[in-house]
Amino acid sequence: MKTFKMGGVHPEENKISNDAAIQVVPVSAQMVVLMNQHLGAPATPVVQKGDKVKVGQLIGEAQTFMCANVHSPVSGTVLKIEPVKDAFGLLKPAVHITVEGDEWMDTIDRTPDIKRQCDLEPAAIVSKLKEMGIVGLGGATFPAHIKYSVPEGKKAEYLIINAAECEPYLTSDYRVMMEHAEEVCIGVSILRKALGVPNAYIGIESNKPQAIAKMQEMARQFEGIVIEPLKVKYPQGAEKQLINAVTGRKVPSGKLPIDVGCVVSNLGTAFAVYEAIQKNKPLIENILTVTGKKLPTQHNCLVRIGTTYNDIIKHTIGELPATTGKVISGGTMMGKAVVNLDAPTVKGNSSVLVMDGDEARRNPEMACIRCGKCMNACPMGLEPYLFSALVKAGRTEEVQQNNILDCIECGCCFFSCPANKPLTDEIRLGKNRVRAMMAAKK
């Protein structure tokens, strides 16, 4: 079975919410939609206080290159346009909407029929992705229309769909495969057409045998979709690792996947692409996993973007257990702790992970024992212990010379460190310093 060559770890999988079917979380009375839900500049609000909006109406427009459209997830009246604290407490521009009814835009096809035929030209598909505000749902929220506009002089040879779901606990992609396999395959076909590549590869880790079987059965009905079962190893879902696992190619330092002829998208993105292109539905919904070892019930749910964490918790598990230590958005490896549960969810959120007090704590840091485990674990072939020392000493230029910017912040080094050194944190700090230094030099 295929996997990537260098490094990687195998954390406890904990896919305890595998069997929970996707449930719909009701719309809250008031919704807050952030204007920067994607990588890049925030969208510019195009509605004003007092405006009536419908579900799927454009409320934030992308006015710069690195930006994505934002649509209203609900119908109602715009209450105000004011910055709001996001999940990490930082102020972000946002549109507040008081919900009235559930009136959708007429253009959106809400019938349950599945539409297979797509007659759009590749260029039209890309512009529609932009219009619908589609971003990569693997976590980085990279605007899809930029990814699928292959720059001149470069050629895409592989389309790789990431269904590895290598992060512990997360099961939302698994549920999408189980419940919407056909739509996903249509979405993949559309993306394949947009790129003009012969084959699309869907990489699925072997700990999801049912999903592999289901997708293989469905893929037979489509042209050019290959299912690649992959050996379970984290971070298989990282772009460069997945390319290495599926094609054997290696993205050189400082280059992009397209430089080796690859484009990688998440499975969730493929589903969103199907809805956007075939059903005219902008990206206004998220599929989230609500899970935790100590929770009485496990959930996978469909929420409108802008629903607060508190509302999701209320409608799924009821209330947080008293012993809760942390609520994490994302998986245990790369996810971030949420400090403000009143914050709205955004595009690209994949889970609400409730960690118990004990498991949420970090163990006390000890001295480095030079065991080299972090080097062996690093999937990018970097030397985390070295970065740690150099960052502490403030030697930013040396940090840069050792290719710190290649780090994908997967957390394997911290995970493998027997001395519990916060290596990933130190590397992130080092990356910030290197970027600041590069910006200052310009």
Place this chain on the structure above:
Amino acid sequence: MTQQILIAVIVLGLIGAFFAVVLYFVAQKFKVVEDPLIDEVAEVLPGANCGGCGKAGCRAFAEACVAQGNMDGLRCAPGGEPVAAKIAELLGCAVMQGDPQVAVVRCNPSFCGDKRRANYDGLTSCSFAATVFVGESGCAFGCLGCGDCVAACQFDAIRMNPQTHTPEVDEAKCTACGACVKACPRRIIELRNKGRNNRRVFVSCVNKEKGAAARKTCENACIGCSKCEKVCPVSAITVADSLSYIDFTKCIACRKCVPECPTKAIRDVNFPTPAKKAEPKPTPEALGEPKTELKVEPVAVPQPEPAKA
């Protein structure tokens, strides 16, 4: 035996002489001509290499002084006026006058150790924590409490208060080198004029949220109500982005704004005790008098101590 010793001495002597000649010519060839004044200036400097002047170290500062020939725009904060006078004497130029400054922490947190909201246990570094989340206090502008400023200080002049999780500046030790100002990712610390008798009035908050939101975040946050702006007799206070700022070059330390502030965000430091506060002396003309008044007071305090002993 003697012959062997003699041979060894002669051979080694010849080798030594040969290398001496080689070294002499090499030294002549690669001679570095340096202005001896640089050494003299460097000698005068404190030698802390704090970088507060913007140069890589004290020697780089000395080189810059000598290259420039005067001290315009060059200032050694730790050395202060005496060092500036000495350098000016060496260079033969006029002394640059500047008001003595001190680092001021503009955050007045209403949260204490038991009110930690996030239980952050990541890397103890403000510049990292600032990229991850809002901070334990819940204020997106306030102190993160990881102590980057403490680590940056070369003079042990800034310490973390374990109760409030915010730094405190030791005025006696602070040289206003500005290292902490640069280290703070939230730009809370500011260099302000020390003021007459070290008395300063400043807004101890940098929260730019609107009034209600700011108040919700922190009891001591500036809500931008403009009360202080209206009461200021010398227009030293400006309110922008729901945040008040006192211009220390204009402020006359009359303290009219202090009781006006509804959230107690404006702080006055080193003023006499509240009993004296009642005395009306807010006008600029009256400011000359308290100077002598205060001078009496510190002298009066130590006097009873030896008597007790």
